[in-house]
Structures are given as C-alpha cells and as structure tokens.
Amino acid sequence: MSVRAAGAVLWRASESGTELALVHRPRYDDWSFPKGKLDRGETMPFAAVREVAEETGWRCRLGPVLGDVHYEVPEGPKLVRYWSAQAVDGADGPGFSANDETDELRWVAPDKAGGLLSYRRDVDVLGRFVRRGVATSTLVLVRHARAGSRSQWDGDDGLRPLSGSGREQALQVSTLLGLFGPDRVLSAPPVRCRETVAPLAATLGVPVSGEPLLGEEGYWDDPDAGLARARELAAAPGVTVVCSQGGVIPDVVAALAAASPHRLGVDPDDVPARKASTWVLTFDGPDLRGADHYARPTG
Incomplete structure (x- = not known):
C-alpha cells in the first residue's frame, strides 16, 4: 500500500508579481513545497490545507489540482497530490514560525524557485503551476x-x-x-x-x-x-x-x-x-x- 500525502504550491501576489512559498526542512536539509502525510481518516484536500498551515503558518484557498507525484521512500511507494493554493492571510496574519519540521520559509518568484528546490520532482510540479497560471x-x-x-x-x-x-x-x-x-x-x-x-x-x-x-x-x-x-x-x-x-x-x-x-x-x-x-x-x-x-x- 502506498504512502499518501498532499501539499500545495502556495502563492501570493506582491508588488513585484507572483511569489511562491518554499520551506526548508532541517531533518533532510532540503527545500520543497509544503506537504505531508494524510492523518487517519483524512482526505487529500484537507491534508493539503492542514500541511500548508502547519509548515508555513498561512491559511490558504485551494485552487486547481496540479497532479500527483510518485516516488519511493523507505516505507514503500509514495504518492503526493499537489494543489495550487492562494495565501489568504495578509501581512498581519500569523505568518511563519520555525518549528521541528520547517525552520525557514522563503517567498520567491516562480522563475527563481527552480534554483532553490532540492528535487527534480518538485521542479516538475513548479512547471505545472507555471503552465497552469494563476486563476482569475x-x-x-x-x-x-x-x-x-x-x-x-x-x-x-x-x-x-x-x-x-x-x-x-x-x-x-x-x-x-x-x-x-x-x-x-x-x-x-x-x-x-x-x-x-x-x-x-x-x-x-x-x-x-x-x-x-x-x-x-x-x-x-x-x-x-x-x-x-x-x-x-x-x-x-x-x-x-x-x-x-x-x-x-x-x-x-x-x-x-x-x-x-x-x-x-x-x-x-x-x-x-x-x-x-x-x-x-x-x-x-x-x-x-x-x-x-x-x-x-x-x-
């Protein structure tokens, strides 16, 4: 049975254009999009929203599904479903607070995100987001x-x-x-x-x-x-x-x-x-x- 997880490409509009949230995980020393395993009884969209909140401190509004990513982990095959998600907390929202899972968050332009992401599979998800664009x-x-x-x-x-x-x-x-x-x-x-x-x-x-x-x-x-x-x-x-x-x-x-x-x-x-x-x-x-x-x- 595969490990099931969900995450999102969290974006916000800024004066310079669209920015994406990337998180650093100290356990793996990597940069990725916020994501995580489903809790017992949880479905994919709820897990995506929860993981965004836990790893970034931001509430979000789900948008289109960006598709699934498959890869192997020690527990077996892993499937991660990604959404595009708009950050809805403003500058006065809770924002990011370092924790055991993620110790840094960076907002970066889409054309810069690929250079920071640690895994090719995340770069592929980034490409899906860029091709899809931001929903109006x-x-x-x-x-x-x-x-x-x-x-x-x-x-x-x-x-x-x-x-x-x-x-x-x-x-x-x-x-x-x-x-x-x-x-x-x-x-x-x-x-x-x-x-x-x-x-x-x-x-x-x-x-x-x-x-x-x-x-x-x-x-x-x-x-x-x-x-x-x-x-x-x-x-x-x-x-x-x-x-x-x-x-x-x-x-x-x-x-x-x-x-x-x-x-x-x-x-x-x-x-x-x-x-x-x-x-x-x-x-x-x-x-x-x-x-x-x-x-x-x-x-």
Missing part, C-alpha cells in the same frame, strides 16, 4: 445531496427536501467547499438544492441567491441562456458556488470544457455528477484552465 476566477458546481424518496413524496417535486443522510452530506459539502474560499453561493430553485448549500452559506455569512437558469426546468427551457449565465458566473472575480441538478451539471461542464483551448481530460459523453459531488472549474480570463471533479462530499 473559479466556478464550483455542486449537485444537491440525497433527497427523500420521489415515489413517497406527494407534493411538488421542487419542494422535496433532503433526507437525513442528505443533510449529513450537506454538512460535508460545506466543510469541503470551505477549503476553496467561496465568495458567493447560489442555488437552483429546488428546495433540495438550497438545503445542500445552506450550511456553507451560513458558515460564510452570505445569502443563498436563487439561480433559476441553472435548475433543470429553467436550463432546458433555454440551454443557450443557461450556458450564458454559467459563463457570466464563471467570469465573476473570486469563487462562485452554484448548487444545481444532475440534468444540468454534465451539460454545463462539457460545454465549458469543449470551448477551452486546453486539454482538460473531460469526456463530454461521460461527465460524472453523482449526488453531493462537485466540479471545481478554474479560469484564466475567459479560458477554462482546470476542471477537477470531487466525487465524494468529503473530498
């Missing part, structure tokens, strides 16, 4: 969590609420999506959609705004208008979360991916969208640069 906006599409049985519901289907397990999934979705630092939360009209993102909105202290064009009824009445609305939301600065339905999300993801000039690994004929799953779509201007699927509400 992010659209997060989450399908509603489990709802009560349709066959046992006598009322308007749009009023069918989440089941008990669905409410638990909604709490998990809230925790997962919090890692991406959402700025706004929207929902398709069905109650089950609104209930799925209500815990997230409550945590953020923002309202859940209605978005009828991205519900199944409104979307398929006028797909062009629905896609135009999705593109409009995708262009909004920061991170926008939309809770929608299984009949909408695959079409939106496929259309946005097809319009991108970049290879994203999205099969337009097979876009998964199980209940309580999430697509994180990252953009550089109008171009979709990343499409990451989180099949489970726990990440």
Whole structure:
C-alpha cells in the first residue's frame, strides 16, 4: 500500500508579481513545497490545507489540482497530490514560525524557485503551476445531496427536501467547499438544492441567491441562456458556488470544457455528477484552465 500525502504550491501576489512559498526542512536539509502525510481518516484536500498551515503558518484557498507525484521512500511507494493554493492571510496574519519540521520559509518568484528546490520532482510540479497560471476566477458546481424518496413524496417535486443522510452530506459539502474560499453561493430553485448549500452559506455569512437558469426546468427551457449565465458566473472575480441538478451539471461542464483551448481530460459523453459531488472549474480570463471533479462530499 502506498504512502499518501498532499501539499500545495502556495502563492501570493506582491508588488513585484507572483511569489511562491518554499520551506526548508532541517531533518533532510532540503527545500520543497509544503506537504505531508494524510492523518487517519483524512482526505487529500484537507491534508493539503492542514500541511500548508502547519509548515508555513498561512491559511490558504485551494485552487486547481496540479497532479500527483510518485516516488519511493523507505516505507514503500509514495504518492503526493499537489494543489495550487492562494495565501489568504495578509501581512498581519500569523505568518511563519520555525518549528521541528520547517525552520525557514522563503517567498520567491516562480522563475527563481527552480534554483532553490532540492528535487527534480518538485521542479516538475513548479512547471505545472507555471503552465497552469494563476486563476482569475473559479466556478464550483455542486449537485444537491440525497433527497427523500420521489415515489413517497406527494407534493411538488421542487419542494422535496433532503433526507437525513442528505443533510449529513450537506454538512460535508460545506466543510469541503470551505477549503476553496467561496465568495458567493447560489442555488437552483429546488428546495433540495438550497438545503445542500445552506450550511456553507451560513458558515460564510452570505445569502443563498436563487439561480433559476441553472435548475433543470429553467436550463432546458433555454440551454443557450443557461450556458450564458454559467459563463457570466464563471467570469465573476473570486469563487462562485452554484448548487444545481444532475440534468444540468454534465451539460454545463462539457460545454465549458469543449470551448477551452486546453486539454482538460473531460469526456463530454461521460461527465460524472453523482449526488453531493462537485466540479471545481478554474479560469484564466475567459479560458477554462482546470476542471477537477470531487466525487465524494468529503473530498
């Protein structure tokens, strides 16, 4: 069984441009990106955020996945998954404090980072970050969590609420999506959609705004208008979360991916969208640069 770990290329904007955080580990006398093994029961995205905080002292907002790195360690094969992550603490934030794992942190320009990194595999991760670029906006599409049985519901289907397990999934979705630092939360009209993102909105202290064009009824009445609305939301600065339905999300993801000039690994004929799953779509201007699927509400 492989050793599983997660980390991030932590970046911030400065007057001189983008800077990346590199940490020195005294145990190995090396320079690398912050990373570490998963705790028991922990999933990759949560481990990445935790390791960034522990090794750099900075909170972060996850961005696109940069991929996996594989190599051998004494315990066996090791897999490390990396994200691009924006530092969100300002100059008055906690910042770095030397500890047993990392005794120095340096903020360096991307074109200087390769000369400081100790391992070729980290230089490869740096290259992925540089090619991907810094996201200007992010659209997060989450399908509603489990709802009560349709066959046992006598009322308007749009009023069918989440089941008990669905409410638990909604709490998990809230925790997962919090890692991406959402700025706004929207929902398709069905109650089950609104209930799925209500815990997230409550945590953020923002309202859940209605978005009828991205519900199944409104979307398929006028797909062009629905896609135009999705593109409009995708262009909004920061991170926008939309809770929608299984009949909408695959079409939106496929259309946005097809319009991108970049290879994203999205099969337009097979876009998964199980209940309580999430697509994180990252953009550089109008171009979709990343499409990451989180099949489970726990990440």
